[in-house]
Amino acid sequence: MTGSAWLLRRLAASLAIIFAVVTFIFILIHLAPGKPCSENLEPRICDLLTHQFGLDQPLAVQYGRYLVELAHGNLGMSFSLRRPVLDALVETVPFTLQLAGAALALDFLLGLGLGIYQAVRVNRLPDVALGNATLFVYSLPTFWLAPILLLIFGEKLRWFPVGGASDPIFCPAVTSLFCVADRLWHLVLPATTLGVVGAAGTARFQRAAMLEVANQDYVRTARAKGVPERQIVLRHQLRNALLSFITRFGLAFPFLLTGAVLVETVFAWPGMGRLAFNAILTRDYPLVTASALIASTVVVAGNLLADILLGVADPRLRVQAAAEADIATA
């Protein structure tokens, strides 16, 4: 089996998974008791609205209609926001991407650095101290760390703003360099909350991966033939330990998504997580389904990307996959 055939099969499987997730969410939310009207709305008007949005149709009909609309790229109208779901998402997703991107960068840079440093100093004081520290930080709930950081750096020291993504008076939109700085300034605390907890996990993981490799024959050989220690760590250990790091990269997305919902709530960050949370509370069916669609796409895409990167980085996997495919077709 060639690489492109493998990719095609994985893509098809990924699409099938996303489709299954959307179906599951669609059925679950429509099975829930109660109507998407607020309680003080007159029943007559509620019935009218229910009819208008086609919610009185059988589930199968609604589902079929939803799929047809989805195939045309139409995610429907949001009940609570009274505007197309797509518009609401286009507005909020970039904020979540900023937050997740910054958190991911901090997570990987800090985590990789610490993990490598610990592995080099294994079982000595810095390693033990950092090991205890990362074990603790890794266990912190993000929705608790967020208010604590807010209290210290936002309220007491006043270094950073206490919420929102930009200054509503000076910078409602990014119009100048000053506003870019303002955005970054607002980003620091939420991104740190998510990034530091992730970094602690990455450091623990990377340390273990480095030590796993440290026992391999080729590392011992390199040392025996007098390769400088620095080169052994960077060229022999790190390059091979990065393989398992790629897998971790693919698994980072669910954590970021869950974290985004919580951190965005604490910091009043105008992202998709908060939007989806409010959509669930207001029974905004189209918005919930669309958010789930995006969330599962991100998770599946992360996995796919990690698999592709692994295939690129590790030729052995390509050979193995080909062999398995031969057995399967034979």
Next chain:
Amino acid sequence: MTLGNWLALFVALVTAAEVVRALRHRALRRDQWGRRFFRLRTTSWGLGILMFLVIVALVAPLIAPFDPNRQLDIVHLTNQPPSWTFLLGTDPLSRDVWSRVVYGARVSLGIGALGALVAVALGTLVGAIAGYYRRWIDAALMRGVDVGLALPRIFILLMAVALWDGLPFAALVIAIGLTSWFGTSRLVRAEVLSLRQRDFVVAARALGAGSSRVILRHVLPNAAAPIIVAAALGVGNVLLLEAALSFLGIGVPPPDASWGNMIADGAPGLYTAPWSTFFPGLAISLVVMSLNAVADGVRDAMNPREDTT
């Protein structure tokens, strides 16, 4: 805090410390497994903290000086800072934070343990069936697991709790368990796949043992270590998940205290009374950290690496 409360707390601490010390002492003398398990000091600490919190949860009435749900004096005793009377202060509704943390241990640890039990049992069952029978059963189950891993779990739980009003407590635990087993099943399947080829399994089958007997008596016991690790990490995950849901206002219903809804209750008064947010979060962190430390120990014990000894 009365003298009796202090005494009970002291006894709980000493009991936990002594039990762990005795366990460690025995394990160190027994075999390699025990020595490797207790190799890291953090593992002993984790075990001790867990033991202590479990004892606290069990004898909560002895250790908590106040009724955790009683608003002591809504006029004079709101947001009191920590003192000898109110060990961890009082919250914005004038409830004693220490008593709530102590009783919250019952709720939070209970949910964590039960949810993880559901998740690990289900994950082990599915993983064992898929790995042992292979063929189409395996393919079907694993495709299902693929979908499960792609589900935005927090959405599902939020929907389940927010949309079904008055969902009973047990249903929340089961819902968390039902959405947390996918990773475990993959793990167990991989383990079973390699075990089923081993000589002792083949021998058992050749002697005519039935599938369920082979799985239960020969395959699963040998896959115990990764399952234990998954269970330890699972308790922490479930606890965090429950806390997150409670924090968002839709987990354990008030007035009962869980560590998650205590954080949520304290959040509005964060600037005036940070202690009512700080301590429940610290409790969560301690439990999760201890579980991670114990999982590290189990992992070390089953997978020795020469260079780190």
